[in-house]
Amino acid sequence: xxxxxxxxxxxxxxxxxxxxxxxxxxxxxxxxxxxxxxxxxxxxxxxxxxxxxxxxxxxxxxxxxxxxxxxxxxxxxxxxxxxxxxxxxxxxxxxxxxxxxxxxxx
Numbered sequence: 001x002x003x004x005x006x007x008x009x010x011x012x013x014x015x016x017x018x019x020x021x022x023x024x025x026x027x028x029x030x031x032x033x034x035x036x037x038x039x040x041x042x043x044x045x046x047x048x049x050x051x052x053x054x055x056x057x058x059x060x061x062x063x064x065x066x067x068x069x070x071x072x073x074x075x076x077x078x079x080x081x082x083x084x085x086x087x088x089x090x091x092x093x094x095x096x097x098x099x100x101x102x103x104x105x106x
Contacts, residue, residue: 010080026051026071026092038075040090056091068093 003009018031028040042051054070073090077083096103 023069023092023094026069026090028073028090028092035079036075036077038073040071040073040092042071065091065093065095 013032013035015032015035018029020030021028026040026042028038030036030038043054044050045052056068056070058066069092071090071092072087073085074087075083075085
């Protein structure tokens with residue numbers, strides 16, 4: 001589906017992917033050497049120093065997810081799609097798909 005929206009394509013790269021995710025703590029890090037580095041973390045309450053739990057629940061779903069928690073993220077992309085975002089938003093959720101799209105639990 002997404003490929004049909006693009007008019008240009010970058011070269012396919014076969015690289016190691018470093019990935020560390022803790023959904024419960026809302027922390028994540030990804031590193032694809034020479035391509036992308038990204039870190040996600042919870043938003044911290046400035047008054048008490050504790051992490052906020054901010055969630056988006058979509059019981060009837062969408063094509064993406066049914067439940068996700070919001071955090072903040074920093075990402076740097078190099079190469080053909082160079083861009084950078086510092087302390088932007090991050091979404092922590094589970095994508096559970098098959099050939100027909102999002103799988104909804106029971």
